[in-house]
């Protein structure tokens with residue numbers, strides 16, 4: 001494999017007195033290639049944050065092979081740290097500092113020319129608010145400030161863990177536009193989320209994780225196509241008769257309150273012809289295409305999967321898990 005991020009067979013188990021042994025990531029694979037805006041999608045507690053923290057050396061993996069921009073991670077991350085920007089968890093800054101002062105400090109500490117501060121403030125849409133104190137910022141503005149700090153070094157790869165978390169619709173939209181703009185400038189982006197619509201709007205590729213395992217990966221359109229069952233929604237003047245005729249024609253029919261769902265119909269004309277020839281008139285005939293939400297729900301289903309006899313849950317993160325590598329990661333509380 002060759003990519004900007006390569007993860008193979010990642011495993012991480014947490015042990016605690018209170019909760020015992022908990023498998024957070026269970027042989028997980030991820031491949032992100034240059035130029036992709038890659039969605040990392042999974043329900044709460046499925047292992048997204050643990051994967052990103054392991055990749056960045058914030059938690060020690062039990063097994064697996066990880067590479068970032070060709071460097072083995074996390075051991076050789078410092079070699080490429082200047083080319084990677086990462087925001088895990090929520091941003092936290094000194095409230096009494098302005099955004100400008102915050103970024104200036106980070107620029108100086110990171111050996112970045114100070115003129116870059118104005119550029120990144122502009123880039124994240126804080127150009128006219130940069131000299132206000134951060135404590136007066138909305139959560140969305142703090143999130144954008146976090147992105148600005150990650151952009152100081154002009155990263156080739158940006159890792160964003162749940163960037164839309166806690167944001168209102170306007171904030172979510174701002175983050176979405178920002179992510180798209182960054183991708184448009186050639187930055188490879190890995191964005192984790194449990195918000196399907198966001199991933200569908202922003203990302204060209206997706207990896208879906210469930211219970212610590214990869215359950216789907218690829219181009220968003222290809223993942224969706226794999227779940228296209230050539231279904232049609234049918235409304236007709238005589239629905240029971242329509243059901244009878246379509247079943248007699250060998251089609252799979254599911255009955256809903258005011259319509260039928262007919263599966264295995266690559267050409268909807270088959271439905272209108274079958275019904276029309278018997279004097280049943282079609283009122284509505286619409287192909288049903290899968291969206292990421294239906295695929296996601298099917299793949300990650302709420303109930304236990306027979307092949308995966310283990311549950312993950314929502315226990316709080318262990319604060320004792322200390323960073324082992326000083327990468328340019330903004331992983332802090334709001």
Ligand SMILES: Nc1ncnc2c1ncn2[C@@H]1O[C@H](COP(=O)(O)OP(=O)(O)OP(=O)(O)O)[C@@H](O)[C@H]1O
Nearest residue numbers: 014024044045046047048049050312313315317318
């Ligand atoms: N430090 C930790 N100690 C113990 N268990 C942990 C720790 N961190 C994560 N876990 C457990 O590992 C599992 C995966 O958690 P993780 O935070 O990686 O999921 P997630 O997909 O990021 O979820 P969310 O969308 O809710 O952030 C959960 O069962 C969680 O309780």
